[in-house]
Amino acid sequence: MLKIACILIASIAEALAVSSTVGLHADYLAACNSTSRCQKQGMYCWEGVCQCPPNKAPIMLRGELRCREIVQIKRISTIEDHPWVISNASCLSSEKAVAKSSCRHSPCYSGILVDLLRSADEDGKFLDNCTITKVSSVGRFKSGAWTNNSIMDHLAGNKTDLGLAIFNEPTLLPHVRAAIHFESIFVGNYENKTALGIAVPKSFDKERAYELGDRLHQVQESGRAGEIFDKYFLQDGLTVWKKEKQLTTFKPRRVVYWL
Known part of the structure; x- marks a missing residue:
């Protein structure tokens, strides 16, 4: 039997948490409106929160949250x-x-x-x-x-x-x-x-x-x-x-x- 060391995995929950930042720079899932813009590149304000555009989804890449195109597995x-x-x-x-x-x-x-x-x-x-x-x-x-x-x-x-x-x-x-x-x-x-x-x-x-x-x-x-x-x-x-x-x-x- 292979002996594999137990490694604790860090959570990305904090990276995905709703930010309280408002105004000109709003984080992912933070509240936004027509006068504010989303801080994360590639995200936009939709239904009152900053999120990824249609056909894209959030993903962590090298410690940063980004919107990536959804690749369908058929x-x-x-x-x-x-x-x-x-x-x-x-x-x-x-x-x-x-x-x-x-x-x-x-x-x-x-x-x-x-x-x-x-x-x-x-x-x-x-x-x-x-x-x-x-x-x-x-x-x-x-x-x-x-x-x-x-x-x-x-x-x-x-x-x-x-x-x-x-x-x-x-x-x-x-x-x-x-x-x-x-x-x-x-x-x-x-x-x-x-x-x-x-x-x-x-x-x-x-x-x-x-x-x-x-x-x-x-x-x-x-x-x-x-x-x-x-x-x-x-x-x-x-x-x-x-x-x-x-x-x-x-x-x-x-x-x-x-x-």
Whole structure:
């Protein structure tokens, strides 16, 4: 079992707090009017408060709050790997009218990666009209091709916008690196050659990949990621984590993030 040090994550709540400043310079979410202007670049006064314009959302970048364009993720490919991604077979096979393939609303999927993505979506709103597809495996590279209907098959073939599965960046093989951008490190300890995160296809615009990574890092910095990890790895009593269904062996005591 890898031993990961417990690191306290600073909250960005103060950065997002409503400022009492009024007059010519108003902070994000502060009251404003037709005679005042918003201090933060790219923000404007709407419905009496300073906020981001439509199709943009606030995000912390290098300690500063900025408005960034919302990058929509339309397609997600995933594979069951407790506790990272958990699928509910009964839900997926049910005839009831549920949003089975909705990235944002489906009750059929849960787990650390799903919860992290949905938590980031609360701020960025990037899962509009997004569908999630469960595939057969992560995939193996043989005779110049990836296993059909696998995570890597979808990533390399530009059949998805996001591979929602755990990748360990220090151990990625050359043919994996040739097909993906490795983004959004969730937990890691380079002394143990561990840096776990998700992947987007090489065809996916780098700026869009960075924007998604920034939003997921914001979830980490706010402390919400630690709560999600605790929910699946550390909660008392019965747990939704089934060891026999976990493909990866990594088991942290708490989320780790490099500040």
